[in-house]
Amino acid sequence: MAAVLDSVRALFAQDAFTIAVENPGDVVARETLLDRAMGPNRRRKSSEALRRNRVPAEGLALVARDSSGHVIGTVRLWNVEAGISPAGEPVPALLLGPLAVDSAHEGKGIGAALMRAAIAEAKTRDHGAILLVGDAPYYERFGFFADKAQHLVMPGPFERHRFLGLELKDGWLEGAAGLLVASGRKLARAPMRRAA
Template identity: 35%
Template sequence: MIVIEKETAADAAAIESLLDIGFGPDRTGKTVYQLRVGQPLPELSLVARTGFDARVGASIRYWPIDVKDGRKTLPALVLGPLVVDPELQGKGLGRTLVARSLEEADQDGWNLCLVVGEPSYYEPYGFIPAEPYGFELPGPVEQRRFQVRGTPEILEALLATKRKRPVRPWSGKASGVENIGGTIHAA
């Protein structure tokens, strides 16, 4: 039996253990971790619980980030990390978490999401190479793995104006975002 639900504070240790197994203890030194400041967004961070003990078998998290676009700061998300217990891989847990969480992000009004991951894995969810849109991370990244997902309108607008778009940790100052009851929502 698999149950998908929101991550809780009680899940933190199990998630950290899975992340160490999946990505190694040096994972926090990767460029994308520079964007993961503070806590992940609780409304989009999900876990897959398995078995009768309801243990965490998989996890996905999102952080709000800033995209500098000239004088504007655009609100965006960074997807990840996504991790699945090695004993449970190949059963669709990761894909289920990605699909459900992106659906919730869309419903919450997030129209721009970035990820660093395997292109063939994320392409079915609408992710495309980020480089043509000018996105730049704050450190080294394998460009083919750096991807963006957005509404057609925002992607067309970004492509129409060629410029560098630095991606930075969330400042809380991006336009088009509301803070409702301590929870961040795109407006």
Template identity: 65%
Template sequence: MEMPVEIVNHAPAFVMVAETAADEAAREALLDRAMGPKRRKKSSEKLRRGRRPSEGLAFVARDALGAVVGTVRLWDVRLGEGGPAALLLGPLAVDPALKNAGIGSALMRHAVAEATRLGHGAILLVGDAPYYGRFGFSAAKTGALAMPGPYERHRLLALELTEGALDGAQGTLRAAGRKLKALPLTFAA
């Protein structure tokens, strides 16, 4: 006699989607929880301030209820004065209550794949080599590059998406790309 088999279709625990303007408050609250109040003082933040993420390279992870549980953004930079274009990744953050659920890894893989698909040559970041090394990042080609402001040199990592994209790259990273639109001033009558 055959027993009936119940097939249960489990929805994914999270999905990755393009970030929208409506995600801003949830993203900022997540970053505050995951990284603390000093996150705005990091050298990477100097390159992001007043800029928009690179076109098509800002993502959030949403849980089954639609809440933002992870975020990653990539930013346009120049490698030194008049140097080649590259991307700066960060911040990558996951809701602290969901650490080790694979959300950060999935966001990283998605961001790298999209940057590659869009034709970018390299991604840089400031982070832990043991974590980011599994995605192909290393300090092998960052020796002649620097971040503006204080940072730990061994944490400046890069991943070439196009072979040779970082050959000869030198100098301090500079902000590039789209600027934030200024908000119109309103005056009381």
């Protein structure tokens, strides 16, 4: 991960932001940013059902920081099973989202930098495909297309034309069909104390 992030840092240093792996101290800033960027209904989306009570895929929770170290962008990827292969086996994949950039920093290439860093790190970690729900005109430039997800469905309502896939390994999603299911690690919960 360090090599990928070092090259991103060098590339975007002139724009006064860096890309880094999210740390536990980023939680409040990330959640505040997502609430502002995505609105009050963000937790009702079908994608959220796959993320709920899960931990992002290892090394694939990234933030953009301004020159003062404040979180100004975020992207996370989550382990899912992308339906079943023609051989009847679950197809491991990643679900990207949400991607958000602070409105005061839009137009600086932060979202694109987060996307490129996330895709590069997913490749480095040997993942086969990434899926997302988003605007095709934006995500097609990164290689995401609806035909890669055409036989897959999200849990709950979703807009078919916005359900996109990117194969990191050729043919990874070929023949995959069915419902996306969360497969990542569950969020650890603190043990509950019993009253004496």
